[in-house]
Amino acid sequence: MPALETDQPDFTAVPERAKWRYKPRRAFWRSKLLRAVTLIALLALCALAILALVREETGTAGFLVGLGLAVLPVPLLMAAFRWLDRVEPAPWKNLLFALAWGAFASTLVAILANSFAVEWISSVTADQGSADTLGATAVAPVVEETAKGAAVLLLFLFRRRDFTGPVDGLVYAGFTATGFAFTENILYLGNAFGEDQEIGATGIGSMTVGTFLVRIIMSPFAHPLFTSLTGLGFGFAALLPATARLRRTRLVLLPLAGLLLAMGMHALWNGSASFHPLAFLAVYGMFMVPVFALLTWLAIWSRQKELRTISGELPAYASAGWLARDEPLALSSMRARALARGFAARTYGKPGAQAVGEYETFATTLAFLRHRAGLGQAAPDFAAREQELLHHLWQRRQVASPALTYAARATGRVWAPPQYLDYGGYNPYRS
Structure with missing residues (x-):
């Protein structure tokens, strides 16, 4: 037993779920x-x-x-x-x-x-x-x-x-x-x-x-x-x-x-x-x-x-390091999405194209999940669902990130720094 109420008890003797004798059951009519x-x-x-x-x-x-x-x-x-x-x-x-x-x-x-x-x-x-x-x-x-x-x-x-x-x-x-x-x-x-x-x-x-x-x-x-x-x-x-x-x-x-x-x-x-x-x-x-x-x-x-919702919500995850910088812009273009799947198919074969397609789907769901939370419609399990989606993205990023970056550059949907910032003396946007 824990010494304090805030501590967690030790359940090391509990068997794995497949061997449980007493399992939680739903009422039959709720199945x-x-x-x-x-x-x-x-x-x-x-x-x-x-x-x-x-x-x-x-x-x-x-x-x-x-x-x-x-x-x-x-x-x-x-x-x-x-x-x-x-x-x-x-x-x-x-x-x-x-x-x-x-x-x-x-x-x-x-x-x-x-x-x-x-x-x-x-x-x-x-x-x-x-x-x-x-x-x-x-x-x-x-x-x-x-x-x-x-x-x-x-x-x-x-x-x-x-x-x-x-x-x-x-x-x-x-x-x-x-x-x-x-x-x-x-x-x-x-x-x-x-x-x-x-x-x-x-x-x-x-x-x-x-x-x-x-x-x-x-x-x-x-x-x-x-x-x-x-x-x-x-x-x-x-x-x-x-x-x-x-x-x-x-x-x-x-x-x-x-x-x-x-x-x-x-x-x-x-x-x-x-x-x-x-x-x-x-x-x-x-x-x-x-x-x-x-x-x-x-x-x-x-x-x-x-599509504008995707381009508006995903940069927050790109800033946190979950996505590459150009991915939100690529994911907000149907043409760039198709190019990314085609690039992955040519480079990694059919499994690569499937991984990029799944990555696009999870990223879209993540954007709409965050958008609904911004509207005050977040579900009680928002944090768990967000973490699950980020986990799925992370598993596929090695294949999907290069494909989407390529698609972003091929379609001209790349991130450009604002012109008014000072770049330490050298500014390529200054004539």
């Missing part, structure tokens, strides 16, 4: 494995239910045709959102959850809720046509955007460490909406094919071709555009410092404002398609395309802001 299995089973049941409903609606032939055509834009959209998230990539398990939620859970909720609402409106008004129009313009946007936004909310609540700003919100919302649009396109394209089969329509004038042009060629970004507004609301909420005034209120209002904007844009889009083809084209050209361009600019600006 990560149980939660993962439950979530996967829930999404699988939703998948079976929604695919069965779509197949019943479209028929087997229509389902297969719709599936083959609807899958075409999915890889392109996923690649676009993944490219946007290159600075600090989100874990694939989060992205796959968002995609599966959008494709199965949210579409199941939307189909059931929309069908119930349209039937109820039709029974009250005794007018099926107006019920369909009202359902498309008033009910569907609310139901669908709420169902898709639920995935972003779950990631915001339970994967908070991976949800750091607007880019993460855009990416998670984009993957969710891509999955939703995929399943919805199967339904629309399958129904169009079935109608063409009934009337014997073929060629350019068929319903299938028209639906394909509108949903796959002209507007594959429609659902991601709507839900991105919800994602931006959560993303800006993630930036709020812990000491912000009215933080709890703003944490609710920002996502809610994004959700309401998503519903409004979705309602405008559906309403234009319901009323007149010219109204659809006008909304598409005068509203949807400019808003899409604005959000694209905002997404790129947000990514550049992330």
